[in-house]
Amino acid sequence: xxxxxxxxxxxxxxxxxxxxxxxxxxxxxxxxxxxxxxxxxxxxxxxxxxxxxxxxxxxxxxxxxxxxxxxxxxxxxxxxxxxxxxxxxxxxxxxxxxxxxxxxxxxxxxxxxxxxxxxxxxxxxxxxxxxxxxxxxxxxxxxxxxxxxxxxxxxxxxxxxxxxxxxxxxxxxxxxxxxxxxxxxxxxxxxxxxxxxxxxxxxxxxxxxxxxxxxxxxxxxxxxxxxxxxxxxxxxxxxxxxxxxxxxxxxxxxxxxxxxxxxxxxxxxxxxxxxxxxxxxxxxxxxxxxxxxxxxxxxxxxxxxxxxxxxxxxxxxxxxxxxxxxxxxxxxxxxxxxxxxxxxxxxxxxxxxxxxxxxxxxxxxxxxxxxxxxxxxxxxxxxxxxxxxxxxxxxxxxxxxxxxxxxxxxxxxxxxxxxxxxxxxxxxxxxxxxxxx
Numbered sequence: 001x002x003x004x005x006x007x008x009x010x011x012x013x014x015x016x017x018x019x020x021x022x023x024x025x026x027x028x029x030x031x032x033x034x035x036x037x038x039x040x041x042x043x044x045x046x047x048x049x050x051x052x053x054x055x056x057x058x059x060x061x062x063x064x065x066x067x068x069x070x071x072x073x074x075x076x077x078x079x080x081x082x083x084x085x086x087x088x089x090x091x092x093x094x095x096x097x098x099x100x101x102x103x104x105x106x107x108x109x110x111x112x113x114x115x116x117x118x119x120x121x122x123x124x125x126x127x128x129x130x131x132x133x134x135x136x137x138x139x140x141x142x143x144x145x146x147x148x149x150x151x152x153x154x155x156x157x158x159x160x161x162x163x164x165x166x167x168x169x170x171x172x173x174x175x176x177x178x179x180x181x182x183x184x185x186x187x188x189x190x191x192x193x194x195x196x197x198x199x200x201x202x203x204x205x206x207x208x209x210x211x212x213x214x215x216x217x218x219x220x221x222x223x224x225x226x227x228x229x230x231x232x233x234x235x236x237x238x239x240x241x242x243x244x245x246x247x248x249x250x251x252x253x254x255x256x257x258x259x260x261x262x263x264x265x266x267x268x269x270x271x272x273x274x275x276x277x278x279x280x281x282x283x284x285x286x287x288x289x290x291x292x293x294x295x296x297x298x299x300x301x302x303x304x305x306x307x308x309x310x311x312x313x314x315x316x317x318x319x320x321x322x323x324x325x326x327x328x329x330x331x332x333x334x335x336x337x338x339x340x341x342x343x344x345x346x347x348x349x350x351x352x353x354x355x356x357x358x359x360x361x362x363x364x365x366x367x368x369x370x371x372x373x374x375x376x377x378x379x380x381x382x383x384x385x386x387x388x389x390x391x392x393x394x395x396x397x398x399x400x401x402x403x404x405x406x407x408x409x410x411x412x413x414x415x416x417x418x419x420x421x422x423x424x425x426x427x428x429x430x431x432x433x434x435x436x437x
Contacts, residue, residue, distance in 0.1 A: 009060070013129050014129065017135075018130075020047055021432075023142070025139075025142050025194075027167075028045065028046045028047075029043040030044050031043045037344070039344045039366060040095070040344060048428075051108055051112060054115065058129075073396070075396060078386070081388075082386050082389065085378050085385065086103055086106055086340050086378045088336060089337045089340050089342075091336075092338060093338065095345045098339075103340055108427075109431035135436060137229070141232075147240045149192050150192040151239065151242055153192075172187060178196060178197050179311070180311070187300055189248045197247040197249055199425075199426070201247035204243060205259060206409065208237060209256075211237045215278060216279050218230055238289060250307075251413065251416035252413070259406075260279075263404075329343075329376055334375075335380055335381075336378075342377060343366055344364040366422045369417075370422075374421055390411075393407075406436075
């Protein structure tokens with residue numbers, strides 16, 4: 001390939017990719033098929049368009065460069081199997097348009113994973129197209145705006161709408177809004193720019209742990225750029241931790257603790273005393289911040305921790321009912337599933353209460369377990385291939401630090417929530433994080 005063309009295409013790829021990474025957390029979208037919930041809505045996000053252009057240019061770059069390598073590993077076969085059974089579930093879906101849309105989203109996610117796995121490689125004759133550290137800093141910069149927004153939302157107890165950034169309005173007095181109900185009234189949880197506080201919290205976990213890792217491993221600060229980076233990471237960590245507390249997401253709190261412990265274990269294994277010292281300092285300041293916020297809003301935190309409130313009990317009962325319902329569906333649809341993205345549609349078409357009256361649309365929710373959701377929508381073999389993919393990815397990347405402290409919180413989030421596989425953003429985000437291992 002001509003060197004000028006090579007540099008030009010690489011520059012285009014970098015611009016598209018870093019633009020995509022910055023826009024990924026923002027929910028700016030064009031709604032094609034409106035719906036009463038986000039699980040059956042068909043929309044095209046601005047980030048999807050950028051990602052599609054990126055993949056097209058990257059494919060052109062690889063073809064022109066004639067850079068072909070064997071892809072016959074178990075990991076790639078697993079992804080092929082997942083894609084196959086996700087596609088086959090289309091024929092069993094009550095809403096085939098929705099199933100096809102979610103299949104396209106899955107293919108975009110897998111395309112992003114392929115790009116990250118190949119784009120970050122360095123071969124003997126060429127540098128990598130993109131850099132992991134730059135990718136992480138662009139991602140954290142974008143998330144920082146959500147952090148500030150989330151803190152503002154909780155402290156002001158209002159979330160304003162702004163359609164060009166995909167922001168919806170949320171007020172504690174509105175029904176259907178995620179709140180904590182105490183003797184002092186209804187308290188709005190922090191949404192950031194996301195559809196739900198639990199989604200915001202899940203993204204924050206990954207962002208905080210990435211910031212922690214880069215903060216801990218910085219050995220020396222020699223340049224102005226390194227000073228700015230370290231200062232940004234330090235500020236980002238504590239503001240993000242504050243925003244995480246304001247989401248009041250219990251599963252995210254647990255995931256953060258596990259991820260932080262895994263990071264400590266990693267640096268103990270590497271015998272990195274400098275990094276452990278940094279982590280100890282962060283831990284001390286974190287305890288001070290958490291204690292201050294906890295005692296300032298003690299009633300709210302105890303309500304979430306003890307799960308003794310009316311809304312907390314409703315939430316726990318709904319999750320138990322969801323597990324019971326998905327078990328019933330799996331008895332009949334265990335092999336091929338009910339169709340990609342079609343679980344709530346299937347329930348709506350078939351589920352009646354004891355009086356023979358259909359439930360309200362908002363009552364039909366995906367089961368709060370991404371693995372069960374994948375199984376019930378795309379079948380048993382899709383689940384087997386996905387688990388095989390995760391295992392082979394871990395084996396392939398276990399020498400990389402990222403896999404140790406990112407995979408654990410991701411798996412925990414998948415066990416306690418569904419958004420990583422039920423929403424377009426979640427699917428793309430999942431494969432983005434898995435791709436940077």
